[in-house]
Amino acid sequence: MxxxxxxxxxxxxxxxxxxxxxxxxxxxxxxxxxxxxxxxxxxxxxxxxxxxxxxxxxxxxxxxxxxxxxxxxxxxxxxxxxxxxxxxxxxxxxxxxxxxxxxxxxxxxxxxxxxxxxxxxxxxxxxxxxxxxxxxxxxxxxxxxxxxxxxxxxxxxxxxxxxxxxxxxxxxxxxxxxxIPAGPPHFPPDMLTDLPQRLAIAEIIREQVLKATRQEVPHATAVMVERLTTDESGLTRIDAVIYADKDSQKGILIGAGGRMMKTIGTAARHALEAHLGTKVYLALWVKVREGWRDDAEILRLLGLPIG
Ligand SMILES: Nc1nc2c(ncn2[C@@H]2O[C@H](COP(=O)(O)OP(=O)(O)OP(=O)(O)O)[C@@H](O)[C@H]2O)c(=O)[nH]1
Ligand SMILES: [Mg+2]
Structure with missing residues (x-):
């Protein structure tokens, strides 16, 4: 036995x-x-x-x-x-x-x-x-x-x-x-965070939004990962939406000729590849959802545990 x-x-x-x-x-x-x-x-x-x-x-x-x-x-x-x-x-x-x-x-x-x-x-x-x-x-x-x-x-x-x-x-x-007080460990020895992977990915994309844009835009944006798959060749495909609060902010996020989107997308893809250790295909969209910062449903999806 x-x-x-x-x-x-x-x-x-x-x-x-x-x-x-x-x-x-x-x-x-x-x-x-x-x-x-x-x-x-x-x-x-x-x-x-x-x-x-x-x-x-x-x-x-x-x-x-x-x-x-x-x-x-x-x-x-x-x-x-x-x-x-x-x-x-x-x-x-x-x-x-x-x-x-x-x-x-x-x-x-x-x-x-x-x-x-x-x-x-x-x-x-x-x-x-x-x-x-x-x-x-x-x-x-x-x-x-x-x-x-x-x-x-x-x-x-x-x-x-x-x-x-x-x-x-x-x-x-x-x-x-x-x-710190006496007591057993709460997490296994190899665990560095308990942040769910989709939220971690959304945060990495948001970091690039913050870096690329200025002033009002950063606070008015949220990122949500809508699809996350890995194919047999090891490529990770990520579909994510950047929510803006107003049309004007959507315009800034896309930029002239889509240039801002390209800057954010490229930087985010590099950061995600480093984080995940795989090749990444990143599809990014910008959508307007007015008043999302007061919207309990969105806030919950973003990881804020609303009581
Ligand atoms: N020179 C210097 N810059 C620092 C130091 N610590 C943080 N920073 C910079 O300060 C800025 C804010 O750092 P964060 O770690 O995002 O600050 P935070 O307190 O988490 O900010 P919130 O999440 O907005 O509350 C970044 O540009 C950091 O690089 C430091 O010890 N020295
Ligand atoms: Mg902080």
Missing amino acids: SEVPQPPEIPEDFRCGFVALVGRANVGKSTLMNQLIGTKVSIVSDVPQTTRFPIRGILHRDRRQVVFIDTPGVHKPRYRMNQEMVRLTTRLLREVDLVVALADASEGFGPGDRFVFDLLRDAGSRTLLVLNKVDLMRRETLLPLIDEAAKTGLFQEIVPLSALSGENCERLEAVLLER
Whole structure:
């Protein structure tokens, strides 16, 4: 009789914790998560409100697992989509083991950061503060900022670092590994994210939309993958729709003679080939769906768990 394979023993001293990354838009939350887990899971751009729904990235170390939750930047909500983004983040603050709040140290604290600090105070979570983008600033200006942050009494630790260059990120990792609670791992050892593949593909395409367009257009677009197939030669065929809010935005997305579509399509295909490790055939359409940011059905399809 053959033996039934047993799952590997989990060491008794295993630690595993959920850590939310929060802060106003553009402070570098997604960049930091990607840097810490060593791979790109969450898309990044210099346009605020790049991240639209919580994205988990998993860090695996010896007898340790950290499940990061990258969250949408906290901001004043104008559309249903944005209200949901802030509501989800606020709820998350109470659910995780630890919160890592981020601020852009090169800009100092502004009203947006203070709004985040108020949310943290209300939630009463265990919180660390990351002062990000130290590569952009003179070191003398860091100390007064650390002082100011310490005076809020909100943070158990303050870590200045550069999410982009990786400087001092190992310090943050060490602090997190020490502070997460005892418990078994939540995810298998080879899993870096639980983002479903269709959503990951849509995000990669949206990242190229953000890079290629400017100002109002990025916030007014959504990407949805409508078909995803792989044929026997290993070619992945992806049909995706870019939703715009208005005809004028559709015009910008298509561009003169279809040039903008071509730029986005080519860049997205390259990024998808790198991500999937296969050849990709990408068919992209632009459709107008007025008011989609207030449309619960679309928001749900986009991965925002609307309650
Ligand atoms: N110089 C520098 N730039 C950084 C650093 N971290 C992030 N950035 C840049 O800041 C911009 C925003 O980064 P994201 O990681 O998308 O910021 P975010 O906080 O996730 O933004 P939202 O998802 O919109 O809330 C991008 O252009 C990044 O390259 C850093 O340490 N140094
Ligand atoms: Mg982000």
